[in-house]
Amino acid sequence: MGVPAVWRFLIGPPLRARQAAKQQITPIEGLPALSLDALTSVAYGPEAIIVVLAAAGIAALPLVLPISIAIVVLLAILVFSYRQVIEAYPGGGGTYAVCRANFPPGVGLLAAAALVVDYTLTVAVSIAAGVGSLTSAFPGLSSATVPICLVILAVVTGLNLRGLGDTARAFLLPTMVFIVGLLAVIAIGLIHPLAPHVPRQGRPLVPTEGLESVGVLLVLKAFSAGCSALTGVEAIANGVPLFKQPRVVRAKRTELLLGGILGVMLLGLAVLANRWHISPRFGETVLSQVIATAVGRNWAYYVMSLTITVVLMLAANTSFGGLPVLTSRLAGDNYLPHQFSLRDERQVFAIGIWTLAGLAAVLLVAVRGQTLRLIPLYAIGVFTAFTLAQSGLVKHWRQTRPARWHYRAVINGVGAATTGVATVTFLVTKFTVGAWVVVLAVPALIMLFVRTHAYYARCGRALGLDEIPARPHAKPTMVVVPVTGVDRLTQHAIAEALSISPRVVAVHVVVEDTGQNAERDSELDRRWARWNPGVPLKILHTEYASVVRPISAFIDEIHDQHDEQIVVLIPVALPRRLRYRFLHNHLEIALAAALKTRPDVIVASVPVPLRVS
């Protein structure tokens, strides 16, 4: 079984377009399909707040509660905003579509660049957090954090290349275990405020004396870190066409459901963290501490830890549903190479999937799989997109003026203003700790989009896409066949050459080096004469080792003498077994490579099957 066969086995046979058609989903199925990114951010959002606060010492930790309340208020604003996006753009497409429709192209590209950054970070953050949950439960694994991250990334990439990225129903069970389990943990924690304390793993990271004073900047930093918990609330609006009819109603219901669950979880976790004085520890996540404190370090704890790892993998998976679709739209608009818009045999946008996997792998390796080192980069892209989408909607309402458009515009306006302020806050507070990467990446991506677009435009003019070209005319054709001997290979190639044109010349290159060759070559002359194929044999001499140079020179000579179309036919032996291929065709590979960019020459291989077992 060769490499292609193994690949085919992993990826599966080609699919018809309609076999790959997406199943239509209900609001409950919408949670696993479109909301996992948002829901699972409880695995790192509260932790991000607590880590920032811990820098100011234990005294600052109770601030987690008011900051979480502020984040939940922002969540509510976003949920109502995005319910309106669903109504306004039931065709889906999300932020990029909204911006394309309401703003000049540059804003659409800004949104696209922000989304590319966002999707990549979502994959990296989700996988890192999932592995963080795993290593909290099994500390022995923590030395293998990066390899585990990359294996999970490979599995998610493979599933998506197979086209299994959006089998929402299969994701329903772990999603429900996660939601119900975490709500149960919170309920237990609230009912039994003096929950059984278990010995905590790892080393506490809270300095006894604060390194920073509790001030506005600290609160802003903690708030902006916690906003990473809001990433993903836009995903439902992007996927409206996936829902069963009535789509808009179902999608809006899912958005509300998501907002409610996420809000309850965030508030609940904040209350418990506050009550139990949870502080960041090296080697154990905040969420793991909360669960362990609530239910004890028993089977329930391990079930929840593994479930969290699984749903975070699935959250990473939702980005794989998003970025390739976005890049295919960008490619369709000539902003990215057209390869991004091609579906492969499994009907997936393979280049987009590979690109996302590659970028996420680089990020995971760069931060060594540490979630908290990714948090400062995160949320900027998302909140830029939030702001743009809602500003676009404000414009949309002002132009279309449906019933109650003032009311709608105010909701989206408040959303845009809040997320805009949050974006600026992120930029200011996180610039030096990593956000500069995003600040560089977004303009670089926009530049890439713009330059690609400009190139395709120049290209279209060069190809004359807008005009009808002149009628094509035939020219006389001369076929050149490089040969190495009188054998079946040569016979086959000369026959093919004669089928193309009666004007055929065989060439043979003699490298003037050893006497041995010269002898073999006069032997070739004799055999050619005996064979008498009706085609002249031209012997070309060279002092260089390359056979390409003399053949090129010979072609130049023909060109100078006649205005002819030149076709070079290279006989290529094709043994049945792949592993024997490299025992042949050494000259041909070099020749084809050297001649293939000559615009005046058509180079073709003549495959001659070789019946050698």
Place this chain on the structure above:
Amino acid sequence: MGVPAVWRFLIGPPLRARQAAKQQITPIEGLPALSLDALTSVAYGPEAIIVVLAAAGIAALPLVLPISIAIVVLLAILVFSYRQVIEAYPGGGGTYAVCRANFPPGVGLLAAAALVVDYTLTVAVSIAAGVGSLTSAFPGLSSATVPICLVILAVVTGLNLRGLGDTARAFLLPTMVFIVGLLAVIAIGLIHPLAPHVPRQGRPLVPTEGLESVGVLLVLKAFSAGCSALTGVEAIANGVPLFKQPRVVRAKRTELLLGGILGVMLLGLAVLANRWHISPRFGETVLSQVIATAVGRNWAYYVMSLTITVVLMLAANTSFGGLPVLTSRLAGDNYLPHQFSLRDERQVFAIGIWTLAGLAAVLLVAVRGQTLRLIPLYAIGVFTAFTLAQSGLVKHWRQTRPARWHYRAVINGVGAATTGVATVTFLVTKFTVGAWVVVLAVPALIMLFVRTHAYYARCGRALGLDEIPARPHAKPTMVVVPVTGVDRLTQHAIAEALSISPRVVAVHVVVEDTGQNAERDSELDRRWARWNPGVPLKILHTEYASVVRPISAFIDEIHDQHDEQIVVLIPVALPRRLRYRFLHNHLEIALAAALKTRPDVIVASVPVPLRVS
């Protein structure tokens, strides 16, 4: 400057065969050109003995002297043996040539396999020992041993790819500094027996109590380890044609010179090591200790250390002169893929060079650049080749019976017997500490040679190399041109197609997926009708994402209807700048790859230059 330009800059422009002709050398130049491998083995041979003895405690160390004497006696036998090889085979070619001439093919292959192993190990051992000398002088570098080894390997490989591998004159200076310097060190050591003791670096590796008792096995082990100092004495016999006339005389004189210098060095080092109680130390080589003790750790020490590193690099380089020539001979005899016998544009056997570099890199990484871990693998290959070459000569003398043939046969017979016994000793004493690698590698290589040979033989029959084939006949030809639009690309391709045959059909694949495409396709139909190129346009529909499948099916259809030769011409846009290439031709790459192994179809790209800056 693209990748090919950088490569061209590194490697240099193409060379004519006569530009690359080798300079002819004198005996003094023969030392750097052909004897460095042998001379530099003083850098690891004595150390290998001492390390083995040290396992039996300090008491065993004085055995270094008698063992070294035994090795020098063996050296004398080998030198006289190889002087006779030079006389018998003045055409060079070495062991493989001797075995091919005197033994059945199997023995020649055994010699070839042993030599491949030997050349690879010579490169690895020399580089590791050179870096050992460097890190002895500059202990701070020892943590970077493996990277330094690989950089040196890359430099040597690059020089050989450039064809500068055998510029013997450039090597003369370091070689002379090395020989004169080391002889001076030995003289100083012998004149001033109480040489200034310097503080020794590193940690002593001698156990106070012996781990092994002093017995026959220990002596045999030490002897066989020390025999690594004899590797390379055969190189002069391989390179006789390089010498100025009278070749045989000069080559024999060089062999004697080499034997004398190497013998003096080995004995001198053994005496000094014995007198100064030199013992193996972690982080400093034995040779470095001897030099430091003799001259002090001053400028002279550092000059010698760096010189040793340089000459060991050059010793590695001599293998690059040997293996590619050997593999090209094997390829010429159909025992290796024919690529090994092709010279590249710099007139070097590039595949052989790359193969040697790759194997040596694997070895260096596997042993982490530690010379002593390579020693057990070394010498077996060399001594197998020694034994075979001299046995071959005994047979040669018996068959040709020149004057004094009895005397000659006795010399070679004694040489063969001694080296044969040594080979068996190596196998027995070193099998478990690494020699098993060689014991596996040699039969594996022979298997590779035999199978390749058998394949080419079957191939020759399949190609009918011994018969005159039937006359080739033309068949009617149909040209298929896949198009994506009506533009200059298509116009160019259709014109080329019409030059090949009047029977041309353009095909366009419609992936039945989105409504957008269907619209664009009826637009294509209309534009085609307006253009009216005299060629029909056939629209092919598919439910799969691949365009290859429908085109393949269409070709099958044509085949079933007519017995025609089919040519597929794929228009390919060729922008002037390389970096724009990947923005085009996505469909074409897949199509060409899928169709190129269909024996009934000729696939060619039609390059259309695109004037886009």
